[in-house]
Amino acid sequence: MGAEWPVYQVSELEYQGKLLVQDGNHGEYRPRKSEFLDDGVAFIRAADFSSGAVNFHGAEKINLTALKRLRKGIGKDLDTVMSTKGTVGKIAFVPQGSPFYVCSPQTSFWRSLDHSFLLPEFLFYEMQSRQFVEQVGSRKGETDMAAYLSLTSQRSLYIRVPGIDVQKKVVAHASSLDKKIKINHKINQNLEQMAQALFKSWFVDFEPVKAKIAARQRWQALQPENEPASPVCYAAELDEQPAVGDLDTYMNRAAMQAISGKTTEQLDALRAEVPERYNELFETAALFSSAMQESELGAIPEGWDCLPLDSIAHYQNGLALQKYRPENEDDYLPVVKITQLKKGVADGEEKASPDIKPECIIDDGDVIFSWSGSLMVDIWCGGRAALNQHLFKVTSSSYPKWLYYHFTRHHLEEFQRIAESKAVTMGHIKREHLKQALCAIPYEPLLEAAGHQLGNQLGKQIILRLESKTLSNLRNTLLPKLLSGELTISSVEEARTEPQEAAHV
Structure with missing residues (x-):
């Protein structure tokens, strides 16, 4: 063809x-x-x-x-x-x-x-x-x-x-895969935006905790036997007036509003229509404390720990892989440098021995942090590869992936500012900066509850990226064969109809 x-x-x-x-x-x-x-x-x-x-x-x-x-x-x-x-x-x-x-x-x-x-x-x-x-x-x-x-x-x-009819068929076959890849990319963008907003609300701005503090102040101010409450308020005015009930319930309802973005009326509707979801939201809200405490980071929720990044995760630097060339050209690992991290693909421009230490071998789902030159944090989905120097492989035996991924991203802007201030060609950060990057870490029950959302979202993002990688590989295999004539359009159309026919058997 x-x-x-x-x-x-x-x-x-x-x-x-x-x-x-x-x-x-x-x-x-x-x-x-x-x-x-x-x-x-x-x-x-x-x-x-x-x-x-x-x-x-x-x-x-x-x-x-x-x-x-x-x-x-x-x-x-x-x-x-x-x-x-x-x-x-x-x-x-x-x-x-x-x-x-x-x-x-x-x-x-x-x-x-x-x-x-x-x-x-x-x-x-x-x-x-x-x-x-x-x-x-x-x-x-x-x-x-x-x-x-x-x-x-x-x-x-x-x-x-x-001919134009042939062009239309080639475009239709190739673009169908491209469209699915674009849809996956858009979904991933939305998931990332939602995850970042949730993480910032819970673990940086402490909005559910501050909503509880504000609710307590309002509740106390409206009790006739109490003195007027302090004018200090940590959150915007709530849209719910105190109703008959205990203070804890009132504070939890305020936290539920901060968590879900729902109004009082919407929460009432949720309780009537989907009580399981309402109870789950109430239980999550109850996990947040209702007071702040001072820490090295500043005011953080009561009962939480203030820890540096290098205490919640291990940052393993890659190797100078020019010293670890493969002995056999057929047995190697592709090298990942900053260029490959940006592209998300281990293109094999450079190769390394597969016998390097396991800590410097990366695979799908690993968190990678480029700490020199172009600073960035990403989830690697480009397959098994060897990690070059100037890149950290981030892991933890104590905390979930979503936590150290989001906290590393949270501190990235400050790390970039530090790197840009270096009077050298390749701006970078040092390990001391990881130690100076403080994080507010909640107690285990709240970590587990947050993981149901943030951990699941991150898992979905990884799955979608791996699916897009498979689709891209399929497209890159299919397109050259279509364009060279090795594969005819009629054979592709037959292959696409076979599964549909089989489904009706």
Whole structure:
């Protein structure tokens, strides 16, 4: 199939008005340092796209003055963006509805001008085909400088353009997997946001405890036999007036509001409609103390411990793996450095002996903390690998993974500030900073209750990431075979209908 598709040179398609390829502005036309700002038009560099997607939010922005001076390189939705210098050939697709953007001099956009001839999505997949990647690889070393693919070289490349019906089927098969990966990514983003909000509320801001303190003050103030309560209040006004009942119940109801975000009326409805859920929420609220105590960290809930990060988890530094090369090229572990951690993939660029100490071998689900250069914390889901120096593998024999993961993330901003203040090329932190990073640790029953939510959420995130990895591998196996002709569209369609037919047997 793929071998029989018509082949066109890029310059020919540009001449026919079916394709447009442009790079960013060079020299006097490129944006100046003073023209970058926090809110403007995205200026896309190679670092701003990965895994086939563009990170518009994280990209630097330019102002209108710079935009008006530009002569080319203004991209829009349905483009395919390609890196052309350094890491040459990395591509990403710009989905429909995305904002317009500007290419840096080290990137270019490829745009179909005739969608009845060339689908933008098919162009994106064709640029991942083996025949196209090999062309790029053969041309990127034509200069004596760093790897570079000039605009002239890009226009000399060839792409295959089958009939539009074939394009639609290729896109349908490949994009179905991409869509599922994107859905998983979106779900994971939502799970992470919810987990961070919950963790901050319970273990940083102590909102349920403060809600109890505020409720007690209000309850006491409204008892006729008591003196007026202190005006100091730890939480916003509650929407519930004291009802007949004991103080503990009143405080627990306040904590329930802080935990769930529900109003009094909504809590009453929950008790009537789903009493099991109401009782579970009440029991969780009861686990929070109703007073604060002083600590090295400041005021923390009564009965909690104040511990440094290196007391709740072990931070194992990786190895200088250039000293541990494999003896056998077929028996090795891929090396994970900061680059691989960012990509989430152990790409095998470097290899290490599998006989390194087990503490420096990582696997799916491990918490990894990059403490030098680009500081970040992530859950590794890239398979079994060897951990290089400048990365910590974080473990604990005393506390659950969700706790030390979230507390390490909580302190990350301060760690980044410390690293940036270092007057060296590679900013970093030291072990003493782990000891200075204090954490409020609750008693066991509350840890267990929090684990039902935060631990389960983290587990779901890991499962979704591993599923996306499997889908990505399947897509990366399927797409080259579709594009090369090794696998026909009809055979893929037959394979996809077989499970459905079997399900009806």
